[in-house]
Amino acid sequence: MAGCLLQQVAADSYWADAELSDRWQQYLQQSAALLQQQQQDFRAELREAGLTQPVAAVRLKGFGLSAIESAEQLSAVLSYQSHSGGWSKGTDMRQPRQPGQWAGSEPDYIPTFDNGATSTQMRWLMAYFPKADATSQRQIRHSLNRALLFLLQAQYPHGGFPQSYPLRGSYHDAVTLNDHVMAELLTLLWDISESTLFSTEQQQQAREGFRRGVQFLVNAVVVLKGRPTVWAAQHHPLTLTPVAARKFEQASLVSTESAKLLALLLGKASDQPGVHCTLCYGALWLQQHQIKDKKWQRTATGSSLEPEKGRVLWARFYSLSDEKPVFFDRDGQTYSDVNQLSLERQQGYGWYQSEGKAFLKAWAKRPELQQQCAPSQQELGHATKAP
The missing domain is CATH 1.50.10.20 (Glycosyltransferase)
Structure with missing residues (x-):
């Protein structure tokens, strides 16, 4: 039975040697x-x-x-x-x-x-x-x-x-x-x-x-070079720092899940402490990292970004060092181009997504919140039409 039932938490987990309250x-x-x-x-x-x-x-x-x-x-x-x-x-x-x-x-x-x-x-x-x-x-x-x-x-x-x-x-x-x-x-x-x-x-x-x-x-919220950004796909349960999951999900900023959470905060928690600042920086980050007039196309031989007027995309993951798109294969290696991945990973994972568009559209309808963003985020106070 021991081999079939759930095992106790491994000694080398996040909790090993941690001083816990x-x-x-x-x-x-x-x-x-x-x-x-x-x-x-x-x-x-x-x-x-x-x-x-x-x-x-x-x-x-x-x-x-x-x-x-x-x-x-x-x-x-x-x-x-x-x-x-x-x-x-x-x-x-x-x-x-x-x-x-x-x-x-x-x-x-x-x-x-x-x-x-x-x-x-x-x-x-x-x-x-x-x-x-x-x-x-x-x-x-x-x-x-x-x-x-x-x-x-x-x-x-x-x-x-x-x-x-x-x-x-x-x-x-x-x-x-x-x-x-x-x-x-x-x-x-x-x-x-x-x-x-x-x-x-x-x-x-x-x-x-x-x-x-x-x-x-x-x-x-992950702070890079002194500025809040968005979130990672997984965070350490004690330190809150970004951590890896599977080999093709290394520690990095994540666009889709962040956009979904920002929409949740905007719709149901904008008055809670700290949320407004989180929304300001999150909106700014999504605006700065959107890929305009492109669509991601997968074929039997690979994938590519192709022109398409009016489309907006984000890479699924962004590097913690330079905030540029990153892609991971089953070997755990990091790549800067989706075409460097194995064909199986190109076809089996959503490396480009568009969840951020819905949040930016909702954010554009809340000028009273945008106007309260910090001066360093003045571009949010003059929100353009959502892509």
Whole structure:
């Protein structure tokens, strides 16, 4: 069984040799206890099912569903909720989980927030609740209560979120902005804080979780050469510095996730301390790094930037040294041209994206905020039409 179950956090993780406050020590102890309990519960389930080894879950990109539309689908989704309260990623959830079956196709990712896991299932449950009968509604409330408790437990003391919880070591313990993990979870907390599906106390807890998450974002903005910029895809959970994840996701500034978070701050938190300055510098950074009148085109033999009037793009990643576009391959090497990558990586990753356009368009409609930006950002006070 030891080879199949989640392992304790590795000794060479972010936490090794760190001097931790009582609050952080308590967080890590809670994570370890939850992991241990999750393992014990699953072992008990295996014994009751008369199994000596877990049954594999069915791997599927996505979950096989786009919403819960029936009592049968509800039952299936609820069956995949982990012992600790969250859900897994990349798992077919159309058929109910059987006793002794993993709750995810990748056991090390049970549960996780990656690839929309947990946040997606919670939203499905919230959306289906009005259509459900009384018995199903009670099941949904119970599931959502467990999931919200899990979500609040997973949030780091400073407001960030790891990619997976309970903690499992390596880059999965980093505060994860990549693939919009932070944006999805903070938006979910905001929506829970206004949802009558939850008690007044739960709404307040969600609102406080949102507030702390926003404060984390303000504190974690990467400062280069004395000037705030945007964020990295992953941040060290203690120092908040940018860190690497997979070999083709080295430490760097990230445009798409930053733009999504800036839009969230603009729409829901512009009055919180430090947010206005973050918005000013973030807008300036996106304006300065946009690639105009170009589109990224992928073919069977490679990829290229081609002329197209009116299009606006950003590279996915920007160097921490000179803020120029950078690209990474599976060998962990850094390249300055996307065409230097292997064909597999050119075709298998979104190296150029356009998320920043939506934020700049929304920012252009807030002149009262632009006018309050620092004199060094005067160009924001005379915002041109969004690209």
